[in-house]
Amino acid sequence: MFNVAEEIGEKVKSVVPMEVQIRGAHLYDKTRRWVTRTDGQKVFVEQPIPPVEEVELADIDLSNPFLYRQGRWQSYFERVRNEAPVHYQANSPFGPFWSVTRHADIVAVDKNHEAFSAEPFIVIGEPPRFMDLAMFIAMDPPRHDLQRAAVQGVVAPKNLREMEGLIRSRVKEVLDELPVDQPFNWVDRVSVELTARMLATLLDFPYEQRHKLVEWSDLASSMEQANGGPSDNDEVFRGIVDMARGLSALWHDKKARLAAGEEPGFDLITMLQSNEDTKDLIDRPMEFLGNLTLLIVGGNDTTRNSMSGGVLALNQFPEQFEKLKANPDLIPNMVSEIIRWQTPLAYMRRIAKKDTVLNGQFIRKGDKLVMWYASGNRDERVFERPDELVIDRKNARNHIAFGFGVHRCMGNRLAEMQLRILWEELLTRFEKIEVVDEPEYVQSNFVRGISKLTVRLTPKT
Numbered sequence: 306m307f308n309v310a311e312e313i314g315e316k317v318k319s320v321v322p323m324e325v326q327i328r329g330a331h332l333y334d335k336t337r338r339w340v341t342r343t344d345g346q347k348v349f350v351e352q353p354i355p356p357v358e359e360v361e362l363a364d365i366d367l368s369n370p371f372l373y374r375q376g377r378w379q380s381y382f383e384r385v386r387n388e389a390p391v392h393y394q395a396n397s398p399f400g401p402f403w404s405v406t407r408h409a410d411i412v413a414v415d416k417n418h419e420a421f422s423a424e425p426f427i428v429i430g431e432p433p434r435f436m437d438l439a440m441f442i443a444m445d446p447p448r449h450d451l452q453r454a455a456v457q458g459v460v461a462p463k464n465l466r467e468m469e470g471l472i473r474s475r476v477k478e479v480l481d482e483l484p485v486d487q488p489f490n491w492v493d494r495v496s497v498e499l500t501a502r503m504l505a506t507l508l509d510f511p512y513e514q515r516h517k518l519v520e521w522s523d524l525a526s527s528m529e530q531a532n533g534g535p536s537d538n539d540e541v542f543r544g545i546v547d548m549a550r551g552l553s554a555l556w557h558d559k560k561a562r563l564a565a566g567e568e569p570g571f572d573l574i575t576m577l578q579s580n581e582d583t584k585d586l587i588d589r590p591m592e593f594l595g596n597l598t599l600l601i602v603g604g605n606d607t608t609r610n611s612m613s614g615g616v617l618a619l620n621q622f623p624e625q626f627e628k629l630k631a632n633p634d635l636i637p638n639m640v641s642e643i644i645r646w647q648t649p650l651a652y653m654r655r656i657a658k659k660d661t662v663l664n665g666q667f668i669r670k671g672d673k674l675v676m677w678y679a680s681g682n683r684d685e686r687v688f689e690r691p692d693e694l695v696i697d698r699k700n701a702r703n704h705i706a707f708g709f710g711v712h713r714c715m716g717n718r719l720a721e722m723q724l725r726i727l728w729e730e731l732l733t734r735f736e737k738i739e740v741v742d743e744p745e746y747v748q749s750n751f752v753r754g755i756s757k758l759t760v761r762l763t764p765k766t
């Protein structure tokens with residue numbers, strides 16, 4: 306009976322136009338909120354978080370979306386790593402979950418997709434019902450492998466080589482337009498701008514509309530019920546309708562241009578349209594939207610916050626900036642170290658597929674686990690002085706910010722290339738990049754984001 310209903314559901318998903326499905330989901334969500342009288346009520350209201358010593362171990366809730374913003378995350382994770390490395394929180398606003406906090410345990414879980422499923426979501430909470438876009442990051446093999454294979458080419462080494470020159474010229478353009486000797490927000494002028502340009506290149510999206518990609522991605526990744534972010538569902542649904550329209554138009558436009566004899570490019574849409582399995586992806590609307598959203602969201606917050614995090618880290622550890630200036634060959638290692646230090650995505654979640662024991666804790670089939678990369682990357686068992694940025698750290702590449710196993714980040718080489726180019730170009734231009742005000746951080750338990758970073762640049766003489 307259930308299977309028949311599921312089958313009908315899948316059929317409906319494949320024939321009903323994308324926009325109608327999203328509007329239907331929105332209506333369902335509004336009605337549900339109205340019936341349960343939760344419409345417009347925020348679950349998360351920021352309260353000061355007490356020092357970790359004042360909290361009972363069992364009451365520690367690592368899903369609090371203000372932990373990073375309030376600078377409490379390091380002490381909370383350190384205590385959990387030491388006292389209860391696989392920690393159970395029974396009463397979080399997202400329901401019960403296990404936290405996996407040590408590097409070795411995270412790797413063990415991430416590698417074992419037979420025992421721990423990435424389905425149906427990768428965040429602690431859940432997106433609104435019927436908005437569960439089909440993304441391969443939240444699928445297990447073999448479905449995952451087929452879908453990943455269809456898009457992987459866009460970041461293949463050959464394609465990256467093609468892109469390098471373009472990315473460098475865009476970095477130069479952005480840096481050459483920056484104000485010198487006066488404060489400005491690095492996040493808007495550099496991190497967001499460069500990431501938007503890179504995403505527009507990957508998708509061959511109209512360049513002048515590139516900020517839409519950032520806008521959509523920000524909305525999709527800041528849902529309150531998914532990760533404690535600030536966006537309410539109505540805003541998110543409006544953004545998703547706009548995104549569905551924009552991406553469908555992109556698909557149809559590309560198809561028409563290719564049919565008219567335009568040379569195929571290296572972009573994602575061309576790649577999908579030339580692949581047997583995905584050439585009709587647009588006819589599977591939610592899968593189409595899911596896969597494109599994954600690429601946009603995957604490449605947005607992550608790279609952006611590594612660009613901001615690097616500047617912040619080098620200000621907190623100024624002797625490292627001097628070391629870098631004296632030896633620019635350290636840039637590639639520094640890029641890994643910045644990604645470790647920032648860890649732009651705090652975690653991925655899994656569901657246990659069977660009863661199992663992890664570092665002495667009995668995990669029941671169906672339990673939710675959160676692999677805290679942000680904690681594993683500060684694990685003193687693996688990294689000496691883990692809270693410090695050390696640009697020539699020997700084992701910087703052992704970080705787990707890109708995950709591990711079948712879901713290991715598809716865009717890792719692209720992200721590293723962008724950061725490398727950024728730092729190469731920065732070093733040729735500026736003597737100092739000073740953070741001149743307190744940074745502001747985003748509200749989320751998933752994205753470790755910096756929303757404002759005021760800096761002043763001193764040019765090289």
Ligand code: HEM
Pocket residue numbers: 415441442443453460599600603604605607608611644648649650653678706707708709710711712713714715716717719720
């Ligand atoms: C997967 C982090 C940049 C696309 C992931 C995962 C993490 C991650 C933690 C999940 C790994 C797991 O479950 O084991 C990062 C970080 C980045 C970054 C820290 C930058 C510093 C990018 C970029 C793209 C991208 C630029 C765009 C091409 C993806 C995709 C997946 C993914 C498509 C899903 C892979 C799969 O499920 O097989 N990333 N990412 N990422 N990332 Fe990234």
